[in-house]
Amino acid sequence: MTGPRVGVLALQGDTREHLAALREAGAESFTVRRRGELDAVDALVIPGGESTTMTHLLRELELLEPLRARLAEGMPAYGSCAGMILLASEILDAGAPGRDAAPLKGIDMTVRRNAFGRQVDSFEGDIDFEGLDAPVHAVFIRAPWVERVGPDVRVLGRAADHIVAVRQDKMLATAFHPEMTGDRRIHRLFVDIVAGRA
Template identity: 65%
Template sequence: MTTIGVLALQGDVREHLLALASTDALARPIRRPAELDDVDALVIPGGESTTMSKLVGEFELYEPIRKRIADGMPVYGSCAGMIMLATEVLDGRPDQRGFDGIEMTVRRNAFGRQVDSFEAPVEIVGVPGPRFDAVFIRAPWVERVGDGVRVLGRVTEGPAADRIVAVRQGNLLATAFHPELTGDLRVHQYFVDMVRDATA
């Protein structure tokens, strides 16, 4: 069975664990470097990116996760997880660190503060069915992508129309929104299928 870890330091850990379990993957919380050895892939959940960055350092997870990413481990980041995977972050703290996985520039809190949270339809390339009802909470958006990055989703209507909110680079996937809060498992299933293809 495919085993996927969820970085369990802060954020929507429980929701991702439940969503992954509903796709028939084995989901495990990850808090220590040694626990990474037992998973095929990793989810970096939504939460607060500066707090998450600090905790990743305190739990000595930066280098182990970076190494697994360099070795090809599939990783999915949602919201704060997208920020953690970006090579460049705008409006972040000067001491904020990430995993430099996806060649993209992400603007932190681009859609506004907590009170500006909203839902918007997003069509995601490779995810069948109707447009995804995406939940954005203090969400980032992507301002620039590198040559190797595929844009999978943009906001389709409203004042944020055409903003990039879903990307993929190799085995790395990121969304600005929170599919774990919707009950719609299609993004998680897409990632599980990515993992199975990468580990076949």
């Protein structure tokens, strides 16, 4: 029996780490750079990276609107760091006009870019994550946080009193990078969501 087909948006950011984590979590994983590749997957991971650059490339490759459409139709998605920013319905400090991060409107939340500070303010720490049996070691790199969630959004984790992990139906997002640690529980949770087991 094969697992669900999960794509990783491979425009910029830590694609390889997510591909490996998804395979270890029981999914078939593929890179997504073109419309046909997006159409061929059951779900999508949007990795960390730079949200304005990723938006620019989504527009250049004519993927922005097809991706918004797939999300609106209910395709499961998981976003880490920049991926969390892009999955939001509203982005604060989105960047300069014309080079701004565009919300994909997958999760009813307001996210602030680079909320924890610049690259030099990056940090690690253990956080409680709802539904997991032990804390998650979280790596935050120029990380966002969530300032508002809608009524259908479940808060799964907090760091320094800020929301850093959420779920809405088949959408999952974290402000941190679980793909950078050996812990595959969040990827396993997402694969279970895609497969209808969670």
